[in-house]
Amino acid sequence: MGLSNASGDLSTEVEVDAFRRLFPLRFYEKHLSESIRPDARPLGRARDTTIALGAVASANGSALAKIGSTTMLAAIKMEVMTPSTETPDEGCIAIDFHMPPICSPIVRPGRPAEAAPVVSKQLSDTILSSGMISLKELCLVSGKAAWMAYMDVYCLDADGALFDTALLSAVAAFSHLEIPVVSLNDDGKIVLLSEEQEGMSEREPVNKEKRKLTLCNIPFSLTCILHKNYILADPTAEEESIMETLVTIVLDSSSQLVSLYKPGGPVLAYTSAIQDCIAITRQRVKELQTILEEAISGMEVD
Amino acid sequence: MEYVSPEGLRLDGRRPMEMRQIRAEIGTVARADGSAVFEMGNTKVIAAVYGPREVQNRSQQISDQALVRCEYSMANFSTGDRRRKPKGDRRSTEISLVIRQTMEACILTHLMPRSQIDIFVQVLQADGGTRSACINAATLALADAGIPMRDIVTSCSAGYLNSTPLLDLNYIEDSAGGPDVTVGILPKLDKVTLLQMDAKLPLDIFENVMGLATEGCKAVANYIREVLLENTKQLEYRRGL
DSSP states (O other): OTTOOTTOOHHHHHHHHHHHHHSHHHHHHHHHTTTOOTTSOOTTOOOOEEEEEOOOTTSSEEEEEEETTEEEEEEEEEEEEOOOSSOTTOOEEEEEEEOOGGGOTTOBTTBOOTHHHHHHHHHHHHHHHTTOSOGGGGEEETTTEEEEEEEEEEEEEOOSOHHHHHHHHHHHHHHHOEEOOEEEOTTSOEEEOOHHHHHHOOSOBSSSSOEEOOOOSOEEEEEEEEETTEEEESOOHHHHHHSOOEEEEEEETTSOEEEEEOOOOSOOOOHHHHHHHHHHHHHHHHHHHHHHHHHHHHHHHO | OOSBOTTSOBTTSOOTTOOOOEEEEEOOOTTSSEEEEEEETTEEEEEEEEEEEEOSSGGGOOSSSOEEEEEEEEOTTSSSSOOSOOSSSHHHHHHHHHHHHHHHHHBOGGGSTTEEEEEEEEEEEOSSOHHHHHHHHHHHHHHHHTOOBSSOOEEEEEEEETTEEEESOOHHHHTTSSOEEEEEEETTTTEEEEEEEESOOOHHHHHHHHHHHHHHHHHHHHHHHHHHHHHHHHHHHHHTO
8 A cells, every 4th residue: 555654643644634535536546556455455455344244122023234344234024914816825025224314424314315215226136036035925814814024224334335234134134034923713713822821822813933035146245336447346435436437246155146237337348347246246146145044053052 | 801910920030120232233244334243032123324425415404413314124024014104104203213313313413514413223123122222223323333422322121010110011012001111311411312102101101211211221322331341342352552
């Protein structure tokens, strides 16, 4: 890093900070020419990722995911509803993404952030179209009762790669989800059985035990920035604001392409650049799978 | 329903004068100027402070002091049933106002004219005492942001059920219909900045209950001071002092 001064001389430090603010693009290009970024990451490496399951005790399933400083909290609440007549055997999933003002200095109260509805739609589309969850698993009594899963993802700290972290937390929350035990009462309505009632109730529970959803083809994603002929994986908020061309690639656990998203941007990419992004994403998906599996097995030990 | 058993234990096993377990952490939101997470039992609240920064709405700028804004919102999954409207409803607006006025009383706003200080509080889990947890979290976040204050503000609630004053009510005790006294104090100056109560209470019992809540506030203040001291030691260590 050519600009830092090892002795910590105050005047040079101020110059570096000022240079970073006044000429951000030149600051970054000086680093990129040495194939490194200001936080000492090589171009293709993502930030440290952690997942904590069960962060919200009152929800049926929850997870807190952090990629670098970007933090997302996802929680699922289940309610019983009547399924529609066209799909009497299927439940429903509603996914909502929120960016409260705590997450970033740019978000003003009363006015939702620009990125919030975009990520919300992307997240919803990706999860529903990836086929990760079979809606038939959410059915209770065909034609009469089915589960509605409300998932809320809250961004607690917005430092770039919002979609990646949101998807990771959503997927982790689904893997942590436990469907509560319910039974049919005399009016034909479904009631939740709490733990004390389980032993005492004479009614037959509709589902015997708290079960988890079977997830197949779990989607994982990686956002990359294209700048001239560099590809930067997992950008921070500062990088995203300076170099605006983003490419988000979603692959599932069997390395099939679920979605590819390049919403314009000043850089026009050749197919080779996109293929390089896909290759980096493939590596990242393997990392994310291991991290998720460790988090799940860590919970089971408890 | 019995909220205090004959042996003197409450529904969650606490004694009447016992607070729930508190836990606080500073600096959780990297992008904010100051942030903190505060937990009182199962109630978990995250606060972020942005400021002092330029006023976003020029017409609201005050020429001789800082403008303090506060927004309180609850996550959809924070309560037992999923909430449809997390902010903008009357309760959230009222609590936002209460927190703003409480914190404004202790911030030295005249030192930062023509600027704005934003306090955002998000409730992640609600189990009674959210107002108090929010004020405690906001205090820590303001301290983390380095905003000059007269004193820290701590808050605690107390109630009166089954003829016993109870400290730090949880959600079940709060919804029992008995009185709920929330007190916010500046501990060093020994001044009350927030006092709210609902339901009826005879005056002499009220003094007891308010005294109990004030004791609770002082206990929270001791804990907050420890957390801030520990944080400062960490910062000193990292700077190599």
